Structures are given as structure tokens and as C-alpha cells.
Amino acid sequence: MIVVTGATGNVGRPLLEALLAKGQDVTAVSRGAAELPPGVAHRVADLAKPDTLAAAFAGADKLFLLTRDHEIDIAPVLEAVEATGIGRVVLLSSERAATRPSPEVQAYDNALTASGLEWTILRPNGFASNALLWTDSIRQDRIVTAPFGDVGLPIIDPRDIAEVAATVLTEDGHSSRIYMLSGPELVSPSMQAEAIGAAIGEPVAFIEQTREAAYEQFLAFWPAEVVEGSLEVMGNPSAAEQRISPEVERLLGRPATTFAAWAERNAAAFR
Numbered sequence: 147m148i149v150v151t152g153a154t155g156n157v158g159r160p161l162l163e164a165l166l167a168k169g170q171d172v173t174a175v176s177r178g179a180a181e182l183p184p185g186v187a188h189r190v191a192d193l194a195k196p197d198t199l200a201a202a203f204a205g206a207d208k209l210f211l212l213t214r215d216h217e218i219d220i221a222p223v224l225e226a227v228e229a230t231g232i233g234r235v236v237l238l239s240s241e242r243a244a245t246r247p248s249p250e251v252q253a254y255d256n257a258l259t260a261s262g263l264e265w266t267i268l269r270p271n272g273f274a275s276n277a278l279l280w281t282d283s284i285r286q287d288r289i290v291t292a293p294f295g296d297v298g299l300p301i302i303d304p305r306d307i308a309e310v311a312a313t314v315l316t317e318d319g320h321s322s323r324i325y326m327l328s329g330p331e332l333v334s335p336s337m338q339a340e341a342i343g344a345a346i347g348e349p350v351a352f353i354e355q356t357r358e359a360a361y362e363q364f365l366a367f368w369p370a371e372v373v374e375g376s377l378e379v380m381g382n383p384s385a386a387e388q389r390i391s392p393e394v395e396r397l398l399g400r401p402a403t404t405f406a407a408w409a410e411r412n413a414a415a416f417r
Contacts, residue, residue: 147171147205148315149232151193152212154180156275156304157238157311161210162186164312175202196222203230208315211258212238216250216371220257227263234264236315238307241271241326242375245386250371259322266320268311270327271387272301272379274408277338279367284350284416290339291353293360294381298332300390303403310397328391330402338405345409346417357381 148165152158153174162183165172173187174180182188191202193213199222203209209232211223227235235258243252258265283289307327314320333341336352343350355363357377364373379387394402409416 147173148208148210149173149175149189149203149206150210150212151175152210152238153182153186153188155212156273157307158210158212160305160308161311164309165315168312168316170316173202173206193223194218196226199223199226200230203227203232206230206232208232208234208236210236210238210311210315211254213254214368214372216253216369220254224257224261224263228261232263234266234315234321235261236266236268236311238311239267239269241269241328241387242379243267243269244324244326245384246375246378251375255324264321266314266322267324268307268314268327269324270302270307271329272299272376273307274301274303274329274403274405275412276301277342277405277409278412278415279363280339280342281415284342284346288343288348289351289353290335290342291355292335292338293355293357293377294334295336295352295354296334297380297383298334298337299380299383299388300328300331301333301405302327302329302394303405303408305408306394306398306403310394313397325393325397326389326391327393328389328402330390330395330404332388332390333405338409341406341409342413342416344406345413350416 175191177192189202191198243255280290339350339352
């Protein structure tokens with residue numbers, strides 16, 4: 147059985163679907179009630195509450211570990227993993243663990259690699275689904291407001307991350323591997339606005355936002371350290387952060403999904 151944490155999110159939900167498509171026995175873990183695909187078991191647990199994890203992990207042999215909360219102590223989580231007999235952990239990390247390393251950013255990666263468990267680490271760059279932050283302004287005014295309008299990054303479709311995770315969870319040969327994941331091309335915020343406009347059949351204007359205004363806006367969705375790190379990458383990316391990785395295509399046997407294709411699939415959210 148495979149346990150998926152963060153099961154209701156942009157990566158967790160399509161991962162459940164990908165694992166079901168591979169015929170896997172899947173259990174989703176979330177902090178509260180959740181609507182899940184038919185055939186997925188559900189257990190309520192919180193990674194920040196170690197006493198809830200034994201029941202959540204019971205009977206599993208593999209775990210997909212996802213948390214954006216760097217306040218969580220990962221040591222008790224890994225202790226629960228080992229105590230319940232889980233043999234393989236796939237961790238969703240961040241490219242910043244490699245491109246902008248710090249003790250905080252690298253804490254989960256380092257703890258997992260030192261744990262003695264079988265592990266694989268996925269380090270994607272920015273998610274295409276972050277564009278959903280613009281849904282209200284696009285629906286109401288056909289406007290995208292964002293900082294660093296002409297800075298391109300190889301943002302990735304979360305569904306590609308999910309399919310990579312399903313691959314490494316169900317196939318051999320990925321132990322002790324770290325995969326940097328990206329989309330297939332550099333896409334700037336102004337280009338994203340244009341692609342969303344094409345997807346909905348109406349032009350979407352782009353307005354440059356100050357870094358300060360973006361910081362305040364993003365705080366409503368992400369912890370401060372995530373916001374600060376993300377804005378640094380968005381505004382002043384290194385060569386490594388603009389590198390287009392071949393790993394999605396190599397692991398999935400198909401090209402990574404373009405932002406335009408992601409926008410077409412999600413066009414209803416912006417109409």
C-alpha cells in the first residue's frame with residue numbers, strides 16, 4: 147500500500163489518480179475530511195502531530211511525503227515511518243534545496259537521506275498552478291498583476307510532478323536519487339497572461355507589480371520564508387534555476403507539459 151500525504155493538493159490529488167491508474171492500493175492522508183477519487187482510502191492525520199501517524203501509516207510499504215510547513219519537526223515523522231515498516235519514501239522537496247541551500251530549506255532532505263530509509267527526492271521549480279492566484283482578477287477584469295513580468299522560468303505542471311512521483315513509487319531503480327524537475331521552456335508572467343488569454347479566447351492584459359506588493363499578496367497563501375525565497379527566484383534567477391531539466395521526459399517517456407497546455411486544461415478556472 148502507498149500512503150500519500152498532502153493528498154488534496156495540486157500534486158497530491160493527481161498523484162492519487164496516477165497511482166490508481168497503475169492499479170495500486172492507495173491511502174490518502176489529510177488533516178480533515180476530503181473528497182477523493184473512488185477507490186482511495188482515507189485517513190485523518192497531521193504531520194505536526196506525531197501521535198496521529200502510526201494509524202495513518204499502518205500497513206503501508208511506501209510513502210509520498212509532502213509538506214510546505216517548515217515548522218514541522220521531520221524527525222518524529224521519519225521515526226513513525228520506520229516504526230510502521232514503510233520501506234520507501236519519496237519526498238517532494240524544492241529546487242531551492244540545490245540552488246539556494248540553507249539549513250531550513252535542506253532540513254527535510256538531509257534528515258531523509260541520513261535516516262537509513264530507502265529514499266528518492268523530487269526537486270521541482272515553480273508550479274504552473276500558481277497562476278490560479280490570478281483567477282479573480284482575470285475573471286473580473288481580464289488582468290494579470292505580477293512582479294518581474296519579463297523574467298522567464300521553466301515552470302512545471304503539477305500533474306507532471308505527480309506522474310513522476312507515481313513512476314518512482316512503483317518502479318525500481320530510483321533509490322538514493324535526486325531528480326530536478328522543470329517544465330519544457332522558459333515562461334515569464336507576461337507570457338503566462340498571454341497564454342491564459344489564448345486559452346479562454348479573450349485577451350488578458352499584464353500589469354507589472356512591485357516586489358513589495360507581491361510579497362504582501364503571497365503571504366496570504368504561503369509562509370514568509372517560502373514567499374521570500376520564491377520572490378528571489380522569480381526576480382533574480384540563477385542559471386541553474388533557468389535550466390530546463392530533461393528528467394520529466396526521461397522518466398515519463400513524453401515531453402514535459404507546456405504552460406499553454408496547462409492553461410488550456412484549466413481554462414474554466416479563468417472564465
